[in-house]
Amino acid sequence: MTLNKSDTAPDRDSAPQWRSxxxxxxxxxxxxxxxxxxxxxxxCPFCLSSNVQWVECSGNGRIYxxxxxxxxxxxxxxxxxxxxxxxxxxxxxxxxxxxIAIDQQVSVVFRDLEGVPTPMFxxxxxx
Amino acid sequence: MSINGKAxxxxxxxxxxxxxxxxxxxxxxxxMAAGALADAGLTSRDIDGFFCASDAPGxxxxxxxxxxxxxxxxxxxxxxxxxSYILAVGHAAQAxxxxxxxxxxxxxxxxxxxxxxxxxxxxxxxxxIVPEVPYELPFRHTIAxxxxxxxxxxxYEFGTTSEQLAWVKVAASHxxxxxxxxxxxxxxxxxxxxxxxxxADPLHRLDCCVISDGGGALxxxxxxxxxxxxRPLIKVRGAGEAIKHxxxxxxxxxxxxxxWSGPAAFSEAGVKPSDIKYASIYDSFTITVLMTLEDLGFCxxxxxxxxxxxxxxxxxxxxxxxxxDGGGLCSNHPANRGGMTKVIEAVRQLRxxxxxxxxxxxCDLALAHGTGGYLGSRHGSATLILExx
Numbered sequence: 001m002t003l004n005k006s007d008t009a010p011d012r013d014s015a016p017q018w019r020s021x022x023x024x025x026x027x028x029x030x031x032x033x034x035x036x037x038x039x040x041x042x043x044c045p046f047c048l049s050s051n052v053q054w055v056e057c058s059g060n061g062r063i064y065x066x067x068x069x070x071x072x073x074x075x076x077x078x079x080x081x082x083x084x085x086x087x088x089x090x091x092x093x094x095x096x097x098x099x100i101a102i103d104q105q106v107s108v109v110f111r112d113l114e115g116v117p118t119p120m121f122x123x124x125x126x127x
Numbered sequence: 128m129s130i131n132g133k134a135x136x137x138x139x140x141x142x143x144x145x146x147x148x149x150x151x152x153x154x155x156x157x158x159m160a161a162g163a164l165a166d167a168g169l170t171s172r173d174i175d176g177f178f179c180a181s182d183a184p185g186x187x188x189x190x191x192x193x194x195x196x197x198x199x200x201x202x203x204x205x206x207x208x209x210x211s212y213i214l215a216v217g218h219a220a221q222a223x224x225x226x227x228x229x230x231x232x233x234x235x236x237x238x239x240x241x242x243x244x245x246x247x248x249x250x251x252x253x254x255x256i257v258p259e260v261p262y263e264l265p266f267r268h269t270i271a272x273x274x275x276x277x278x279x280x281x282x283y284e285f286g287t288t289s290e291q292l293a294w295v296k297v298a299a300s301h302x303x304x305x306x307x308x309x310x311x312x313x314x315x316x317x318x319x320x321x322x323x324x325x326x327a328d329p330l331h332r333l334d335c336c337v338i339s340d341g342g343g344a345l346x347x348x349x350x351x352x353x354x355x356x357x358r359p360l361i362k363v364r365g366a367g368e369a370i371k372h373x374x375x376x377x378x379x380x381x382x383x384x385x386x387w388s389g390p391a392a393f394s395e396a397g398v399k400p401s402d403i404k405y406a407s408i409y410d411s412f413t414i415t416v417l418m419t420l421e422d423l424g425f426c427x428x429x430x431x432x433x434x435x436x437x438x439x440x441x442x443x444x445x446x447x448x449x450x451x452d453g454g455g456l457c458s459n460h461p462a463n464r465g466g467m468t469k470v471i472e473a474v475r476q477l478r479x480x481x482x483x484x485x486x487x488x489x490c491d492l493a494l495a496h497g498t499g500g501y502l503g504s505r506h507g508s509a510t511l512i513l514e515x516x
Contacts, residue, residue: 016261027376037375039262045375065283065380067275068328069267077272079378086376089504091266102283118265 016040018110019117024056025108027086038086058083059108060124068097076100080121094122129365129395130217133224134231135353136361136513138167138346139474141452141467143308145459147340148241152184153194155236155342160195163344168356169230176201176228176347178219180211182237182462191234201228207370207507208499209409209464211235212345214509216470217366219347229349236342237462259373263504271335271412273503275327277380278414282329284381284429287417289329291432293320295413296333296456298440303453305482310337311457320413334413336455336465343467345474359478364398364492365512367391372505383415383498384508385422392510393424398492400424403512405476405487406447407469407495410454415498416440420447423496423510442485451476451485466497470511477515491515 017040020026029036030044031051043050064087066078076092078100092100093109106121140162147155156179164170177199183191187204201222207214212235219231251257253264281287297317303309315333323332353360368391371384393399400423408416417431425447426434439445452458452472455465473493475481493513500506 016265035375037377039259039373039376041258065276065280066328067272067279067330068325069269069272069275070325070327075267077266077268077276079276079380082376087373087378088376089263089266089268102279113265116265120266 016116018119020054020056022056025059025119026054027057027082027084028052029055036084036086038082038088055084061106061121063092063100063102063104063106065102066092066100068100078121080106088119091120092122093120099123128224130220130224131364131395131397132362133350134220134347134363135350136216136345136363136470136474137348137353137356137358138163138169139343139471140166141343141459141471142341142461144341145308145310145339146241147238150238152236152238152242153191155238156183156191156234157195159234159236159342159344160232163232163346167346167348167358169346171196173230174232175199176219176222176231178203178215178231178233179235180204180464181206182464183234197232199228201231207368207509209411210466210497210499210507210509211464212467213470213495213497213511214368214507216345216347216363216511217368217509220363220366223347223349229352231347233345233347234342235344235462235464235467237464238340239463240338240340242340268504269327270501271327271330273501274412274414275330276503277418278329280380281414281418285432287432289321289331290317291436292329292334292413292417293317294436294438295410295416295440296320298435298438298445299410299450299454299456301441302451302485303457305484306453306458309453309458310339311453330412330414336411336460337457338463339459339461341459341461343461343471345467345470360516361474361477362514362516363511364514365392365394365396367395367510369508370505371508380503381418382428383418383422383502384506385419385496385498385510388508388510389423389496392512396512398512402492403447403494404490405451405473405493406449407473407493408449409465409469409496409498410450410456411460411465411498413456415502416449418502419496419498423494442487448485448487451481451487464499466499466509469495469497473513477513
């Protein structure tokens, strides 16, 4: 579904908001060229139109790549290819870091970081 | 307008320091400038073009120009991270070709190891005015894990192995043993790399470059000035530059901006990869080298692992001698910006002034390539082709 900007939207580039009032992952789509993109911004990076809308995502995708940082408690950074097309930087959570693999199906889970519900992903299937 | 043959590198200086305790960054800029001028046989009064990047203290080049007592009629402070200094040679050649200056000074100095500023991390990582920061900072990206994700995807798509990546470091260490200024002079084996601690999968500690203080400088001059100097003639044959970014989420981590800057430089120079006798390849991490060699056309995409293996990058042994000073992996990565030293070692090779143990025979055509910023998100690529005439 397409949401009106005023329903959800930050009005400046630097205020991240990833979750709709329905609890879904939000990204943006250009109403001129029709392409979804990430990260969110006030113009479409493919045509510079300012006619961009927030859209809810399924919250599902696949791991495009990842890396486990081993300094301190290990954590996994990743790019996830959303079912809607764009890739986004995120973390893979709720899973032993050594079980993570490229092309794994993952689903969004929001984690509170300093009051901001932040999208991370966990494997869709039990490992 | 082509810059092929319109400018020459007449001076090149790499500061021997790797740990500049007690010095300041402006002082180091001055030592770089003096070193390159002495090498060229020129004085500061000859300089009419000044190039540095935005990491120099002050506003662009203004404050360093004042400190050094320069009165340039051409300035350029384009910043593409560590590749800035390779890109600056091309820009200087353009300015010289257009008659806007005739003696250009390019300086780099920094103290990430002992002095002010972060060691290994850029301020862009957490500045909220940078638009992607709110969408990346929460996920704890680091320089190492951004490059790690590139290596991981390359392994997945092409079957590249950690052993193949390690060969890049092994080759650099073979060269560094002959460089008295190199930070890491011990020759290492593939096993040594694989046994070093994992930093960010699949990159081990020895897949990463050093962090060092220091820098260098270059003097780029017009053909008329070059002919008056008692130095070998190192001609700028071609230059290319590009920015690669995440492209609205349509990103592909298996290639760098070298796929654009490389062909531009080769086309301008009128040569092809197989003509290159020596290559300085930006080596922030082993994966940076492997991917760049593919992107510049030294081998097919996906074949970089096979290309770098078994000593193919070692001078005197392999087909493509690279980073014969030991590179960023073993010798020096001053100010976290490795582009300057890439040009300097290419100039040494073309002049026949590299260490005899690593000097490439009949080295008349060389390439220097930089990857500034972050391979796994956004970076500036610069390719330079130089010829000794």
